[in-house]
Amino acid sequence: MLEFTHNPWMVAASFAVALFAGFSGLSLLRGASRLPVVQRKFLVAVAAIVLGGGIWSMHFVAMLGLQLPTLFFYDGLITLMSALVAILMVGLALLVLHFGRRTPISITAAGSIMGAGIAAMHYIGMLGMELCGPVFRPLGVVVALAAALALSNLAVWVAYGSRTRGNILLGTLCFAAAVVSMHFIAMAGTQFYRADVASTAGPVLSNAVLAMLVTVSSFVISGVSLLSGVSFFGSAAVTDTAMNTPGDAPGPDVAAAGSSADPAGPPKETRSTALPVPYERDGNTRFAESSKIAAVRAEGHYTVLYTGKDKYLCPWSISEAYSRLGPYRFIRVHRSYLINPAYVSEFRRTKDTGVCFFKNTESLAKAPVSRSRLADVRAALGI
Template sequence: MPVTYDPAIIALSVVIAVQGGYVSLMLARRLASLGQAPGGLGGCAGRRKALLAASALALGVGIWAMHFIGMLAVKLPIAVTYDLLWTLISALVCILVVGLGVFVASFGRLTPKRLAGAGLLMGTGIAMMHYVGMSALRANCIVSYSPLLVAASFGVAVAAAGLALWLAFSPTHRPHLMAGAVCMGLAISGMHYTGMAAATFLPVEDLVAISAPVLSLELLAIVVAVTAFVICGLFLLVLLPDRLDERAAEQERETPLPPSLAATPPGEREEEAPAPPGSPGRIPVNRNGATRLLVPQEIYAVHADAHYTYVFDGVETYFCNLSISEIEARLDPATFLRVHRSHIVNVAHAAALKRVRDQGLLELDCANRHAVPVSRSRLPKLRAALGI
């Protein structure tokens, strides 16, 4: 039977998919910043679980909303409803499988094997949601599929999801969260419309009796509209802090330097005021509910997350309730260098310095590859400290 589509609703479905992908990847990035092992960082275990659940829910609901917005774009010459139970099952299956993908991508370094596994899980979750959701369709027709296009739809989902994760998480380049979100949106919508191209709707003469509870198109439209509104709201809430940070950074760059610094060579200027002076001392850190005192020589790098920090000793990552400025005040400035607003490194453990556009990426000499971003204005000082 003839099938037509509403272009405006198709465009809306793609936008919702991209927004859901952005929220999920942002939460997953925050999850990845909490450490390298699922049970690590002691008191952060509850926060890690909450972030994992929120990321899986955001992506799963985004996929579900995109699918049914896309189905609202389909115009068939027959009445269509959706089985309530299978509609719910499609969402639950999707959230579970993509949650496993988020887990694999977020815990530990994103190696090629881990990337392939996470991409496969996410792509499979996207495709499963589509075909389980299609099984919820109730109408006087039979839906048949082209095996070749079904396989192609799975391939599109897995490949695009893998590319999205690589763009958002790969340690070999500067992460591109928005580009990753766009790829994730294309994975979801590309899979959906490839799957729809695989479907053929064959009319049947006999009326199909429906006994289970169903959703009418009108009710489905209301549910999807509310879901889309929630996703848009989450997108704006997650996006807002980043935009404020960028604006603050721009204002900081535009602020005139005081006379005492105006004559200072650019390479010697700091982005912000140095930490108050202090003597080197032990740093209290927490892991698995136990407090440990790290001597400065054990510390490889420090990473700030809001008002708290994470300390890396070359093997493990520990939670610390001190701010990065407080830690900087306890470390020897001859050994430890603030290379970014959110990062301090022990230059004695520097292994390689790479240029990434106008910034840098410092690799440390530890068993598991650990790289620290270096801001543009601090590159000259780091180069001087390394003697290069």
Template sequence: MLVVSYSPLLVGAAALIALMAAFTGLSLTNGLSRLPAARRKPMIVRAAIVLGGGVWSTHFVAMLALDLPVEVFYDPVLTLASALIAILMAGAALLLLHFGSRSDRRIALAGAIMGLGVVAMHYSGMYGLRGCAPVFGATGYLVSTTLAVLISFGALKIAYGERTLRGIAIGAVIYALAILAMHFSAMAWTGFVAIEDLSVSAPLVSNHMLAMLVVFAAFLICGAFLLTTATLGELAAATGQAAGEASPPSAPAASSTPADPAPAARRPTRLPYERDGRTFFTPLSDVIAIRADGRYTRLLRADDAVFCPLPINRLAEDLSGGGFLRTHRSYLVNLSYVRGFERKKDQGACLFDPKLKVPPVPVSRANLPLTMKAIGI
């Protein structure tokens, strides 16, 4: 068996690719289940390309980090096929998560598919190695497959438990760990035997240069997808904000014929929140304040803060005049819970009973006069 070592720089680059791809791919899936199927599928394709491509890029750079005493190259057909396997398996898992009811069983099955996709990509890619032959051990198959499946399930369980930035970030870290754990545990039980292959020709670029190109391409693709998603999200939020804060149009001139009164919109008595892939409802009377969380919101209650899939602008409109007041572009407050007010120059903060353990809600300068009037100051 050949003696091998690793380049720490390229191992670190592989880890960064895994983390970046996992975060980007999981971020692209945020909110997909609320989109029509026609719009959902292209986004799943993008996320699958990022996740599967990230798995392949991580494996490829980690293999280029492998320092063997013989010159090795990679078969382009098998290398490309291994990338397609990773993308297709990631896509299958995402389709399972975003079409149909998202139960614990579905999340477990999706985690198994994603984990097996990492395994299938790894071993199919290994068969593309030229210049030496890999010798696999049964223990390596068992350990690497178990780690990939279990850790991938844990990643999806957290990332899809509460669809927040924090949940997605933690899920991304765990999924990156699944990719790396699978690869290096499999490599720990893999030996290499030198073979003479006269058909192998020297590559146009060195393995280290190729690794840097793969790293650059991976970060470029992930960065472009992330920036595109962020830009679209900010544009949608800005559009909603403008619509929510725009001045009402001037009243039309009085007419001799009285107009029929518009039917009053029905004000909600409860709000939805999500936990562990399921939707529940909480009475409005239990909601102390509402805080914007990206394109969604957090409902602040006495004992917790739960994720709500509705945007702050819609809630401000639906709850207007119902005891809730928008004190800040990112906050709504239930006036019945306000126990004090703190003035901070041209801004302020609404205070609550300390037993509720809810932090003060800020009051912006634009909303200060209305807030003070509403609470009786």
């Protein structure tokens, strides 16, 4: 078996690449759940490429620092497969997080898928070595996989437990720790032997060619990280609990134009299918567009509509209002309240319950969120 060491500068560089990738991917998706499906799919795809590419880049930056007493190179096909596996596994984890209701089970599933992707990428990439083969100790594989699963779950739980800036930054650190720790724990449980013959399935990648690929990949990831940071840190006036920051702006399917943070007034509905909601005024029945309604509150067998400075009595019960307004993005936050997420400017967690605050809705400042509705509200607000 061959003795090996690592270049400490390349170890540091690999951790930096993992940090950049984690920040880029996690910050890009801040507020993505509030976007239309098409935009959300695009962001998830970009984040999967950045995070999966970051896992791959971190691995091969570290491998460029691997010092063995023999020459070796990589099989191009297996190396490509390792990158694609990382991207696909991370993409699947992000789909679970952004296209379904977030529950403890779904968050744990996403973290486990991501951890399995990190481990799969590492071992597939190692199998691509030529003229020098790896031997994996069973105990090393088990410990490395356990570390990947545990730290990936920690990263996802931190980053998605609450979608604040602080949580995303801490989740970035946990993601980088998961990728780097898994790699070096696995390397500690790996031995190398000298192979006399190389049998490649694809083109040969020398360390020089691989270094160029890794440099380009790291450069792109760093660039995306810088661009993400512009919007992530760009507005100091918005607190972490504010929903309508630049990165969390509601999409056309939530608010077709404008946002609740727009001082010019409430969002304007551009959908041609806005629902007319009846209300009584001066003995006559009139109608308000669903897009102009910020919230609905139960009032006996009737309900009260809150629109800007005014409130009106609606003949619908709260149950009927929910069944009719549900397709128009209204969500039930309490047995007595429905809200339009496009008007929510802030959400606060208060022990086991929560509160939604409204802007440009003088008739109603806030609405309570019951414990049983917290998950639905957080999913609708993208947090």
